[in-house]
Amino acid sequence: MQALLSQGMTPEDHLLDIGCGALRLGHKAVPYLRPGHYWGTDASLALMRHGRLTELPDPARLPEDHLIEDARFAFPGIPDTITLAIAFGVFTHLPHADLATALTNLRRFPLMRSVLFTVFLSDASGPARQPDGVVTHPDRPPYHVPESSVLGTIRSAGFTPTRSPMLLPRGQVLWVATPPQIP
Ligand SMILES: C[S@@+](CC[C@H](N)C(=O)[O-])C[C@H]1O[C@@H](n2cnc3c(N)ncnc32)[C@H](O)[C@@H]1O
Secondary structure (H helix, E strand, O other), X not given: OHHHHHOOOOOOOOEEEEOOOOOOOHHHHHHHXXXXXXXXXXXXXXXXXXXXXXXXXXXXXXXXXXXXXXXXXXXXXXXXXXXXXXXXXXXXXXXXXXXXXXXXXXXXXXXXXXXXXXXXXXXXXXXXXXXXXXXEEOOOOOEEEOHHHHHHHHHHOOOEEEEOOOXXXXXXXXXXEEXXXXX
């Protein structure tokens, strides 16, 4: 929530929570946003539906069909109204090519202001110890990537990268990708 608020999120925004899992963010974002303004995707529909019923103070604020099973970052059925997107702790567990796919497919949202996501950073060609002790890898989860790769992937997808100084759990680094339609 803090990361999104620092991007100027208001209750009027339409949020896409990519890899939203059991609604760890959703249980705060759904009550904050206007009803119907939260959309979530995840590889597991069951996990999202369980989160909706067990984690939300008022599940009626989140229509069940706003939780969409999508393991390919294709965002099927997500409306053009989306203004902010976040993928927290998702690309930390997936090969870097998935970030490129997601960003490319996020270009179709005309009102998007910012796309936020986290990764672990390291130039190491083998295991690396992150600042809080978690060990990451170049070729298996949890993954790390060189900062230059993140910058290149964001730019190749047509976005402008900004590395956030915000300190996150487990040493993840927050990135903000700004779409080309935003001056
Ligand atoms: C570490 S959890 C983070 C969940 C949530 N964003 C949070 O902050 O609590 C990673 C999530 O990514 C989802 N996931 C894994 N592979 C995925 C894929 N290919 N497409 C979409 N979601 C995926 C998992 O099901 C899981 O819910």
